Amino acid sequence: MRKLMFVLFIVLAAGMVFAGGSSDSGEVVLVVGQSTDPVILDGPMYSDTPTHNLNLVLYNRLYDLTPEGVLEPDLAVDMPVIEENGTKYTIKIKQGVKFHNGNPLTIDDVIFSFNRGAFHEKSQMKSIYAMMYNVQKVDEYTMTFRTGKFDSSKAPAGMKDSDLKTFEERGKYYSPASFGSQVNQLSWLGASINDKETMEKAATDGTLQDYGLTWAVGTGSFKFDSWRQGDSVTLVRNPDYFDQSIKSNVDKIIFKTIRDPSALKTAFLNKEVDLIMNVVPLDAREIERQGGKILTTSGYFGYHYLGFNMNSPRVGQVNADGTPDKDGVYDLNAPSAKLREAILYAINPADIVNSPDIMDKRGIVSLQYMETLPFGKITDPRGTRMEQGNNQTGYYNPTRAKQIFDALPASYKQAGSLKCTVLSGSVYEKEALVVKDQVRRALGVDLINIERVALSEVATRRGTADPNTWDLIVNWTQTDDSYYIFVAFDGFNTSLLHDTKYYEAAAQTYIDQGNSLPNGPARNEAYQNAQKIILNALPRVPLVAMQGISASQTNIEGVAISPSGSFRLKNVVKNK
Known part of the structure; x- marks a missing residue:
């Protein structure tokens, strides 16, 4: 008892x-x-x-992004010294900082963490370090690094950027290029600083x-x-x-x-x-x-979207042998491109915004990939896809959707042929059900088969974009970073944030230009031009811009x- x-x-x-x-x-x-x-x-x-x-x-990072979107030092003493046309960074860290186990923080821990985030096979945040090279220790509390791009003219035939596994190797084959958002990226959680001594010891003792x-x-x-x-x-x-x-x-x-x-x-x-x-x-x-x-x-710090797997033969673009087509040019008259367009016109996002069970009017219909972010937001829709829509019902045009769909080959009209991944039990599942029903009603065929999976599986699928696993995904992304267009649509970004695996050479030119510029009107214009091209190819359908x-x-x-x-x-x- x-x-x-x-x-x-x-x-x-x-x-x-x-x-x-x-x-x-x-x-x-x-x-x-x-x-x-x-x-x-x-x-x-x-x-x-x-x-x-x-x-x-x-964890802490070198820099912190405040709720107001302002960058400020965290483990760093001050903002970095940036030299040589924006390509060389010098950063000092605070003295007297200790890890939870009592080990002192030194610049060795920072460099170790950078290497781990950039090159570890399981890292989901490699894009943070994608332009870094020649990361060097100056003293116990000071480091330098440079930003640049892979220069194929310096490399042996057949070598790719992804073949380089250290910052030192990159130094041999990179040419300097500025990156306006590099400091912003160092505030990301993926840039958290680990204890080098503890991690290396754990690697040897099996823990x-x-x-x-x-x-x-x-x-x-x-x-x-x-x-x-x-x-x-x-x-x-x-x-x-x-x-x-x-x-x-x-x-x-x-x-x-x-x-x-x-x-x-x-x-x-x-x-x-x-x-x-x-x-x-x-x-x-x-x-x-x-x-x-x-x-x-x-x-509006992010948006919900319907994403198309651009590696899929059904909604993307592939070669004759079924492999993803990465030549950088999308055929917008191809049946798969027309199917993306038919689905776009079949969707009325107002039903999601106004549904008391989903958004309850705490969001807005969005015609583009950001609403609050200053860099890349299209303010003049003339000459863009945005001219076809409005902020009440998005791009909804069921008549046009049906016309486009009816002209497609029969192989693109099979019921249940499009596999849609969603997080089980989430608001995205509810949104996917709305999209599925709207597409069925507008096109006359129940095209979409929804597969509900756990969060870890969503991440895996976003990272690999296996066309045998999914064609569509309903998800969300934040747009708080000043180079969001790069994160979501850069053809060389391997992170799960680039889930559609979109790559278009014309947009890439503007993305690269925007990446290299400091914050300002020129950078804004470059990202705007990129977004105009991206919206035309339509790797994602923007649904709802929302507040957290x-x-x-x-x-x-x-x-x-x-x-x-x-x-x-x-x-x-x-x-x-």
Whole structure:
């Protein structure tokens, strides 16, 4: 009996931590509810919002992007010294910073992290370092690197940029070229700094395979404590954090996984969790009614889209042998291109925006690939595809859609022939169902077969773009970065963010031009010109520009929302 009572006491005590946000010891516990587990607590190895929430407080980067979109030093002492026509960078890091295990931060850790992010086979963030070469240590706290591009005239016949596996090798075959967004990229979570000594030791003793799963070491304001797979990840306050100006009174953060969206909302309304994100608009209305606080991003930080796999013979462009056609010119009269266009005209995004079960009017119909971002946003639609649409119903024109579709060969009209990947249980699944139904009604054939998969599988599919696996994808992307057009549409970007695998030489010329220019009107014009060409080829159908929506209990203060929609928690305060 006493044993039973003891077990009940432990269970009740654990429940009190989640329900009350504090323990018997008086420590302040913040509970963050998330609909999925993070994938891996290792910056360059994965990119998703639940993982971002943890990595933002576990790790630091050289630079930080504030909620207002302003770059400021983080581990760096100051903004970099940029010389030689914008191609040489010198960066100094702060002294006295320690990793969670007590090891001091030095420039060796930074260079190690750069190499790992750039060349590790599992890195999802190689694009951050795609133009870097000659990364060199000056002293314990100073480094230099250069930016440039692969120069085939310097390389042996047949050599490709992807053959180069170190920054030193790149130095032999790169020519200098400026990259206006290089510093911005160093604020990305994929540029988080790891402890070189610890990682190298783990590689020899066999524990590296568990890094980011059972242990992790950063420099952030909170450090790894435990991960109960499928249930929760616990971080504890770092008492040795280098920035003593932070205002947080929280001792422990528990990231609680509650997969059922309804159960997650209920847990918040019952005050079992303090914060939740990716709140669907319909739930936001109910949360506001019951006294919760709604937090949103500043401006339309991203958009939802229907993506076409440009490696697919059904909606992309392939060679006679079925391999992807990478010659840089799309035949816009080909049946696959016409099918993309028919689908575009069959979709009315207003049904998504106005649906109380999806956006509940907390978004806008978008005709292009960004709405808030200043670099690349088309402000004059004349002479572009945007002339064919409007901000009420997008490009919706069912009559035109049917005319185009009816003229296609019979092989493009088979029911269920287009495989559409979506994240299971997500708002994208609901959007895909709307798109599927609209296409069926407009074209007279139920073309789309929806496949619901887990988050990790979505990432794998976006990265590989295997035409045997998917033709379409409904997903979202953030557009907070000043070189977003490059991230999503550069033909040489190998990251999962470039999921359609679009490559068009004419657009690439403008993308390369925009990449090389500093922020300003010329850069804006270059990216605008690129987007005009991209919209014509149509690798993605823009659906909805949206704000990120999160919810907070009224006693929580100091939570900021990053431009990517993740929580920034280092200054979080939990009042009684």
